[in-house]
Amino acid sequence: MSAGFPVARSRRLRETPAMRDLVAETSVRPAELILPLFVKEGAAEPQPVPSMPGVVQHTRDSVRKAAEEAVDAGVGGLMVFGVPQHKDERGSGADDPEGIVQRVLRDLATDLGPSGVRPTVLMADLCLDEYTSHGHCGLLTDTGAVDNDATLERYRSIAVAQARAGVDVVAPSGMMDGQVAAIRAALDEVGRQDVAILSYAVKYASAFYGPFRDAAEAEPSFGDRASHQMDPRNTVEAVREVRQDLAEGADMVMVKPGLAYLDVVARVADTVDVPVSAYQVSGEYAMVEAAAANGWLDRDRVILETLTAYRRAGARQILTYWAVDGARLVR
Secondary structure, X not given: OEOOEOOOOHXXXXXXXXXXXXXXXXXXXXXXEEEEEEEEOXXXXXXXXXXXXXXXXXXXXXXXXXHHHHHHHOOOEEEEEEEOOOOEOOOHHHOOOOOHHHHHHHHHHHHHXXXXXXXXXXXXXXXXXXXXXXXXXXXXXXXXXXXXXXXXXXXXXXXXXXXXXXXXXXXXXXXXXXXXXXXXXXXXXXXXXXXXXXXXXXXXXXXXXXXXXXXXXXXXXXXXXXXXXXXXXXXXXXXXXXXXXXXXXXXXXXXXXXXXXXHHHHHHHHHOOOOEEEEEOHHHHHHHHHHHHOOOOOHHHHHHXXXXXXXXXXXXXXXXXXXXXXXXXXX
16 A cells, blocks of 8 residues: 555456456457468478478378368468479479469369358469579579569569469569569459459568478579568668558568567558568477477467567568467467
């Protein structure tokens, strides 16, 4: 007691699980989670990714089962990444109507039903690094630099191929200048104004991508991607990139990676009035799985805590390899 007045006791609102749930400021819903799926062309059975325990390179059959499991858990979106059998300088498999992603999109569109009535949103990564023999996100000049404008023409073609295969959302991840405008124009030209664009507007040149490059078989054969991905030291640039992509026609924007860049997620979310997504990337996943396997962390509690941190920072959607686990934990 102080001066005759009762002391405020915040602990009264933390005494029981029910009370904590009642007054919680932030929640995670299954529909806000997006599951990345890797599909390997020609695979006879799912191939485990050693650096990502529990994650596999799917076959065409097994990815359908994984999609069904995710839908049953209430996951809001599926993001498809392709791992082709054959690669070349221009990434021909990326827009081939019979390329692995296009075939899988047609499979899943058949399984999940027509756009507009699907129980989840069908998305596809739109880039070239998985398809090129050199492992870079675009076409190269004679000197080995990424040719921005020539790459945009490839992105246009990929977007149209994915739209025709049944995708709901294309997700350009190459960080080329003008990629959103080029893709929006290409989709509109073929009458696919209904296909949305989730732009990887803020994608940093991060050290957290290593396990993903194992899963997607997309390690550059030389150099790095620092010429087009963002410098981790910059945040003002992030806002500028987001504004540019929105001006070009992006419907949603993404920050990648997430956990080490929650300040950027928050800044972007405070700046724009469109859905902001964040990617809980492979390095985050691998570190937690390794620590949990050694008994150093409570895996489920860490999954929930990190997903909540994303939502608390302002991410409306979270791409996470724990989408199914997370959906089950928050139900």
